Amino acid sequence: MKNVSLNYRHLYYFWVVAKEGSVTRAAERLDVAVQTISAQLALLEQSVGKALLAPQGRRLVLTEAGRVALTYADQIFLLGEQLQDVLAEADVGQTMRLTVGLSDSLPKLTASRLLDAALKLPQKVKLVCHEDDFESLLGELSVHKLDVILTDRAVPSGTNLRVFSHLLGESETMLYGLPELAEQYRPGFPASLRGAPLLLPTRNHAVRGRLDHWFETHDVRPDIVGEFDDSAMLNTFGRTGLGMFPAPSALAAAVEEQFGAVPVGELTDVREQVYAISNERKIKHPAVDAILTASHESVFAH
Known part of the structure; x- marks a missing residue:
């Protein structure tokens, strides 16, 4: 098949249709004509060379290729929404956002001490914390919805996720x-x-x-x-x-x-251990780096 650049507007229409389950409801949500969406879907399927949706009664259901496409579309458009949020909240580049996943097994006093180091940076930090079980947080991190996870365990060996464990202390x-x-x-x-x-x-x-x-x-x-x-x-x-x-x-x-x-x-x-889990082997986020430094200099120093 000829290498054709992916049209993200076509992909977005597919994403909405897949979520709504019908072209009619998607058209209402997007405030466009049904014919417009049908045409965009046809162009998308033509460009990828595969059927993504199939009729089932009055609904449209995903084909196997459609399920794969939806997985990637979820990541693309959820990240796009996060980008809009971050840019809307940024005060002319002066506010740094730190999105942290907190394992429900991690002592909250430990988490508070570690995060306090990020909040003491010269640059203003907006802290967004999500608490959940370890496996759910790993999934969120893998699609870049989190900057870092603070937890009581390392990532199991043999996992397919490209995430890395950093021992903060014990x-x-x-x-x-x-x-x-x-x-x-x-x-x-x-x-x-x-x-x-x-x-x-x-x-x-x-x-x-x-x-x-x-x-x-x-x-x-x-x-x-x-x-x-x-x-x-x-x-x-x-x-x-x-x-x-x-x-x-x-x-x-x-x-x-x-x-x-x-x-x-x-x-x-x-011994109780504390780990930071990130998408990168080398920590680059300034606020996460401050957490790592604090863990060695204060939280676990003694």
């Missing part, structure tokens, strides 16, 4: 509880934890396997009164005194200030 894990719980269970730690009320992350969290191994190694069977996907929710219930909970030892002062919890004992060799 911290020993401490068990925390309200002062009355700490006073009760600190003597004789860790044997004192047998039957003790604990709040733990679910097994979706990277640190959970290390915690279970630590309990087994120390012959400790605590009473797990709650399991949480979201680390903020876990800490919130910890503040109520429902049970003791793990958190990085690097955050001891912040945990006491925000949740009124004090250290009970160190969970030796249970």
